[in-house]
Amino acid sequence: MITAECIIEIKGLHTRFGDHVVHKDVNLSIYHGEILTLIGGSGSGKTTLLRQMLGLEKPTQGSVKIFGSAPTNLSLQQKSIRSRSGVLFQQGALFSALTVFDNVALPLRELHTLSENMIRDLVMIKLNMVAIEPEHASKMPSALSGGMIKRVALARALALDPELLFLDEPTAGLDPELSESFVELVLTLRSEMDLTIVMVTHDLDTLVALSDRIAVLADQQVVTTGTVAEICRLQHPFTTSFFKSIRHKFDQKDYSEQTWKTAPTLS
CATH class of the missing domain: 3.40.50.300 (P-loop containing nucleotide triphosphate hydrolases)
Known part of the structure; x- marks a missing residue:
C-alpha cells in the first residue's frame, strides 16, 4: 500500500x-x-x-x-x-536579453504583489541556494558557463518555492x-x-x-x-x-x- x-x-x-x-x-x-x-x-x-x-x-x-x-x-x-510548479528546461532557456538577476526575478514580478526590495532579497536568496555568487547577478546569459546557466535556470525554477519540479x-x-x-x-x-x-x-x-x-x-x-x-x-x-x-x-x-x-x- x-x-x-x-x-x-x-x-x-x-x-x-x-x-x-x-x-x-x-x-x-x-x-x-x-x-x-x-x-x-x-x-x-x-x-x-x-x-x-x-x-x-x-x-x-x-x-x-x-x-x-x-x-x-x-x-x-x-x-x-x-x-x-517549477521547470528547468533543457539548455536552461534563459532569456538572452535579461540579466541573471532579471531572469530569476521574472516569475516573482509576474505576481504583481511584491515590492522591488522584496524581489531583490528573494532573488539573491535563490541565487545563493544554487551557489551563484552575488557578483554574477548583473551578468548576461552569454557571459555564463554551461554549468552556471543550469544553476541560474534552476534558481528561476525555484523562485516561487514550488512543491513540484x-x-x-x-x-x-x-x-x-x-x-x-x-x-x-x-x-x-x-x-x-x-x-x-x-x-x-x-x-x-x-x-x-x-x-x-x-x-x-x-x-x-x-x-x-x-x-x-x-x-x-x-x-x-x-x-x-x-x-x-x-x-x-x-x-x-x-x-x-x-x-x-x-x-x-x-x-
Missing part, C-alpha cells in the same frame, strides 16, 4: 497527431517526495507527456491531474497549480564533474524544500544517482515503473539496450535493492 500523497495522476491518456499515435492508454502516478525519471526511446513521447503534465498541451483523450486538478483548466485554481535533461552538456555537482545540488534542494521531482534524462549516471523510481515509456505506453535495479533487469528491447553498460552491476546476488530516499512507503 502506498501511503504518500499522489501529486500527479495520469489515467487513460491517449495522444494522437493526425494519424500518428504517440500515446495509447498511458497510466502513471507520481507521489510526494519522490524523484521519478521518465525514460524512453526517440519518438516515444517523453517530451509530449512532460508538456501535458505542465498543461502546455492537451491529450486527445484521458486525464492529467496535478494536485488533484487538471493543469489545462484555465482558472484561478490552474494558476495556483502553476505557481506550485520538472527537470528536462538537467545535466545535458555538462562535464562529469559539473554533472556530479549538479546532482548533489538537486538532492540537497529536494531535501531542504520537500520537492517532488519529475525528470527526463538520457544520462545514466544522473539517472542512477537521482531516481527513486523510473517509468519506462515504450510501445506507446508506460510499460512499467520501478527502481533502477528493477528496471535494469526488465526484459524489454529498450531497457536491455539502454542499461547495457551497467546491467551487470545489478546481477550481483549481494546487491541491495535501491529504496525510496523519501516518502512513498511500499508494502
Whole structure:
C-alpha cells in the first residue's frame, strides 16, 4: 500500500497527431517526495507527456491531474497549480536579453504583489541556494558557463518555492564533474524544500544517482515503473539496450535493492 500523497495522476491518456499515435492508454502516478525519471526511446513521447503534465498541451483523450486538478483548466485554481510548479528546461532557456538577476526575478514580478526590495532579497536568496555568487547577478546569459546557466535556470525554477519540479535533461552538456555537482545540488534542494521531482534524462549516471523510481515509456505506453535495479533487469528491447553498460552491476546476488530516499512507503 502506498501511503504518500499522489501529486500527479495520469489515467487513460491517449495522444494522437493526425494519424500518428504517440500515446495509447498511458497510466502513471507520481507521489510526494519522490524523484521519478521518465525514460524512453526517440519518438516515444517523453517530451509530449512532460508538456501535458505542465498543461502546455492537451491529450486527445484521458486525464492529467496535478494536485488533484487538471493543469489545462484555465482558472484561478490552474494558476495556483502553476505557481506550485517549477521547470528547468533543457539548455536552461534563459532569456538572452535579461540579466541573471532579471531572469530569476521574472516569475516573482509576474505576481504583481511584491515590492522591488522584496524581489531583490528573494532573488539573491535563490541565487545563493544554487551557489551563484552575488557578483554574477548583473551578468548576461552569454557571459555564463554551461554549468552556471543550469544553476541560474534552476534558481528561476525555484523562485516561487514550488512543491513540484520538472527537470528536462538537467545535466545535458555538462562535464562529469559539473554533472556530479549538479546532482548533489538537486538532492540537497529536494531535501531542504520537500520537492517532488519529475525528470527526463538520457544520462545514466544522473539517472542512477537521482531516481527513486523510473517509468519506462515504450510501445506507446508506460510499460512499467520501478527502481533502477528493477528496471535494469526488465526484459524489454529498450531497457536491455539502454542499461547495457551497467546491467551487470545489478546481477550481483549481494546487491541491495535501491529504496525510496523519501516518502512513498511500499508494502
